[in-house]
Amino acid sequence: MTLGQLSWSRWYGIVVKEFIQLRRDRLTFGMIVGIPVLQLLLFGFAINTDPKQLPTAILAADTGVFSRTLVAGLRNSGYFDIQRQAHSEAEALSLLHSGEVQFLVQIPEGFSRRLVRGERPALLVQADATDPAATGNALAALSGIVDTALSHDLRGPWAGLQPRPPPVELRVHRLYNPEGLTQYNIVPGLLGVILTMTMVLMTGLAMTRERERGTFENLLSTPALPLEVMTGKIVPYIIIGLVQVTLILIAARWIFTVPMQGSLLALYVVVVLFIAANLTLGITFSSLARNQLQAMQLTFFFFLPSILLSGFMFPFRGMPDWAQALGSLLPLTHFLVLVRGILLKGSGLVELWPAVWPILLFMAVVIAVGLRFYRRTLD
Amino acid sequence: MSSDLVIDVRNLNKRFGTKHVVRDLSLQVSAGEIYGFLGPNGSGKTTSIRMLCGLLTPDSGSGTCLGHDVIRQTAEIKREVGYMTQRFSLWEDLTVRENLDFVGRMYGMRNRRDAVGAAIDRLGLGSREHDLAGSLSGGWKQRLSLAACMLHEPRLLLLDEPTAGVDPKARREFWQEIHELAATGVTVLVSTHYMDEAERCHRLAYIAYGRLLARGTAAEIVAERALGAWTVSGDELAGLAPKLVPLAGVDHVTVFGSQLHVTGRDREQLARSMEQAARQYGDYRFAPAAPGLEDVFISMMDNARDDRQ
Ligand SMILES: Nc1ncnc2c1ncn2[C@@H]1O[C@H](COP(=O)(O)OP(=O)(O)O)[C@@H](O)[C@H]1O
Numbered sequence: 001m002t003l004g005q006l007s008w009s010r011w012y013g014i015v016v017k018e019f020i021q022l023r024r025d026r027l028t029f030g031m032i033v034g035i036p037v038l039q040l041l042l043f044g045f046a047i048n049t050d051p052k053q054l055p056t057a058i059l060a061a062d063t064g065v066f067s068r069t070l071v072a073g074l075r076n077s078g079y080f081d082i083q084r085q086a087h088s089e090a091e092a093l094s095l096l097h098s099g100e101v102q103f104l105v106q107i108p109e110g111f112s113r114r115l116v117r118g119e120r121p122a123l124l125v126q127a128d129a130t131d132p133a134a135t136g137n138a139l140a141a142l143s144g145i146v147d148t149a150l151s152h153d154l155r156g157p158w159a160g161l162q163p164r165p166p167p168v169e170l171r172v173h174r175l176y177n178p179e180g181l182t183q184y185n186i187v188p189g190l191l192g193v194i195l196t197m198t199m200v201l202m203t204g205l206a207m208t209r210e211r212e213r214g215t216f217e218n219l220l221s222t223p224a225l226p227l228e229v230m231t232g233k234i235v236p237y238i239i240i241g242l243v244q245v246t247l248i249l250i251a252a253r254w255i256f257t258v259p260m261q262g263s264l265l266a267l268y269v270v271v272v273l274f275i276a277a278n279l280t281l282g283i284t285f286s287s288l289a290r291n292q293l294q295a296m297q298l299t300f301f302f303f304l305p306s307i308l309l310s311g312f313m314f315p316f317r318g319m320p321d322w323a324q325a326l327g328s329l330l331p332l333t334h335f336l337v338l339v340r341g342i343l344l345k346g347s348g349l350v351e352l353w354p355a356v357w358p359i360l361l362f363m364a365v366v367i368a369v370g371l372r373f374y375r376r377t378l379d
Numbered sequence: 380m381s382s383d384l385v386i387d388v389r390n391l392n393k394r395f396g397t398k399h400v401v402r403d404l405s406l407q408v409s410a411g412e413i414y415g416f417l418g419p420n421g422s423g424k425t426t427s428i429r430m431l432c433g434l435l436t437p438d439s440g441s442g443t444c445l446g447h448d449v450i451r452q453t454a455e456i457k458r459e460v461g462y463m464t465q466r467f468s469l470w471e472d473l474t475v476r477e478n479l480d481f482v483g484r485m486y487g488m489r490n491r492r493d494a495v496g497a498a499i500d501r502l503g504l505g506s507r508e509h510d511l512a513g514s515l516s517g518g519w520k521q522r523l524s525l526a527a528c529m530l531h532e533p534r535l536l537l538l539d540e541p542t543a544g545v546d547p548k549a550r551r552e553f554w555q556e557i558h559e560l561a562a563t564g565v566t567v568l569v570s571t572h573y574m575d576e577a578e579r580c581h582r583l584a585y586i587a588y589g590r591l592l593a594r595g596t597a598a599e600i601v602a603e604r605a606l607g608a609w610t611v612s613g614d615e616l617a618g619l620a621p622k623l624v625p626l627a628g629v630d631h632v633t634v635f636g637s638q639l640h641v642t643g644r645d646r647e648q649l650a651r652s653m654e655q656a657a658r659q660y661g662d663y664r665f666a667p668a669a670p671g672l673e674d675v676f677i678s679m680m681d682n683a684r685d686d687r688q
Pocket residue numbers: 378379395398400418419420421422423424425426427
């Protein structure tokens with residue numbers, strides 16, 4: 001370890017240098033503006049898929065035979081994975097709010113009894129529709145599932161109840177994104193994708209560039225400490241990241257008319273956290289990589305799963321378990337939950353804590369690896 | 380008088396993988412000296428200098444640089460040494476002044492503005508101070524590098540082939556500057572390829588294949604080697620050279636302008652062969668000569684290579 005006092009003067013010198021260099025680097029500047037614009041255009045339209053096994057909670061106030069049949073029917077359809085039995089409405093709603101489940105099925109009291117009497121009891125299904133691609137197909141299949149499930153039981157003495165109109169009144173509430181607009185989902189997602197790409201890439205190149213141009217030897221021969229160099233190099237990129245975020249948010253608000261439910265402050269807190277996580281990863285990549293090409297390759301090795309497994313490209317819950325497990329290691333996965341939560345649901349940071357700590361953990365691990373591999377000499 | 384020694388290292392070794400790049404290097408440099416570090420390409424000069432200033436950790440060995448331990452006190456060494464890299468290593472996308480400002484900040488200089496201004500004046504960089512470093516020619520880059528490594532007024536300068544690829548006039552000015560610095564008490568260790576530059580150093584070390592082969596003043600090194608040397612002059616020298624190479628006692632035949640230099644370690648055998656050749660090739664004039672530094676180095680390099688095989 002290098003002993004010695006951290007010096008503001010040195011740190012400031014590095015920040016100034018990075019800013020001057022950035023100002024003269026047209027390519028990077030183009031990337032800062034070009035990437036958000038390009039990606040907003042590219043991903044403006046969503047890709048729909050058919051996710052199954054979506055986590056579902058049941059709030060059953062009725063334990064009759066039809067109630068159980070219905071639950072079995074939902075389960076057999078493959079769309080709903082009934083994970084929780086809620087005991088109160090408040091509990092059920094909080095499950096939905098925190099994103100633990102995608103659907104909440106409410107079977108009202110006396111469901112079976114009223115069904116038998118032909119009173120067409122209501123079945124309320126609430127869906128977290130922030131990601132419409134994830135819920136659309138399941139909802140579309142719902143009424144068919146209900147009909148088929150009950151048609152087995154509605155025989156014999158109750159066969160008279162079979163005919164149309166349907167025996168159950170199905171009420172579907174799409175929460176948070178009632179019209180199911182995909183851009184509501186995609187635009188906040190783009191925020192994370194663009195930050196991942198530009199932040200990791202730019203810092204990934206920052207150190208390898210010094211090494212390749214031979215300037216690293218000069219830097220290393222001065223008393224500058226690793227921590228001063230690393231943090232000094234990061235500062236300009238944090239500012240760039242915030243500029244990008246602001247650009248995207250403006251586009252989101254005025255071009256895509258994405259609603260902004262939650263607090264902007266919470267959003268920016270989350271954004272700074274996410275930027276920092278990506279920058280530390282970038283700096284660590286550039287400690288590991290021997291040249292710019294390797295840094296670039298590492299970045300794309302990271303970027304690809306981030307896009308594919310985070311729930312940006314495909315609904316997270318539509319993915320197989322192993323992919324979800326991999327995905328939950330990535331900061332982008334959690335960032336998407338956070339941004340969608342804040343922008344679309346108006347959730348607060350405390351509620352969203354389950355998506356905050358994985359990013360912090362990710363950062364801690366990455367910093368440890370980065371410090372372990374930072375080259376203090378030319379060996 | 381070890382307190383007078385600015386550099387005092389013993390038995391430094393460095394390997395890269397299986398390649399033993401520096402072998403048992405011991406070096407003593409006194410204060411105020413201009414110390415020349417010579418050797419062919421790939422002989423380990425750069426590696427040695429990097430070990431002296433804390434950029435590489437020796438595999439074994441010990442010693443001090445400006446009184447600081449070369450293994451444990453690299454932070455102190457970095458603060459007090461000025462190191463000029465072999466390749467231009469300042470930032471090409473910063474201007475001359477921005478580069479110097481940056482370096483000044485890295486050394487935490489309080490009087491940075493004045494120091495940068497003074498360095499620009501001293502090395503005549505004034506007309507270029509707002510040019511990007513990347514747009515400068517070799518000679519200007521070298522001046523900028525020198526300005527940068529002297530900015531914090533180090534007591535020891537380590538200059539790694541500072542004049543490679545620089546025109547003769549710029550080289551001359553550069554050496555003028557080095558001598559003025561040394562006169563103020565700064566110690567300079569400079570690696571070079573050029574024999575004329577070697578002669579400008581107070582003392583020299585010669586290194587080949589990672590091994591230090593000779594140390595001392597130029598005269599001492601030449602005398603110690605006790606090399607036999609002859610010159611041959613006449614027409615058609617190129618045709619004669621291959622005929623002299625196989626003769627007993629002849630190690631080297633080199634064309635120097637209108638003369639051949641013939642050298643050999645065994646002076647008596649060389650003299651016999653030359654006298655015989657003089658009779659055989661009557662058109663040419665054979666004469667004994669004083670061996671130069673270059674003859675000595677080439678001879679030592681050959682020996683070192685033979686030892687390795
Ligand atoms: N970082 C390194 N990794 C592997 N080999 C190296 C490294 N640096 C230098 N070498 C090798 O060590 C030898 C000595 O190099 P160097 O010290 O640069 O010699 P010189 O400066 O005298 O030309 C060369 O063969 C070179 O290829």
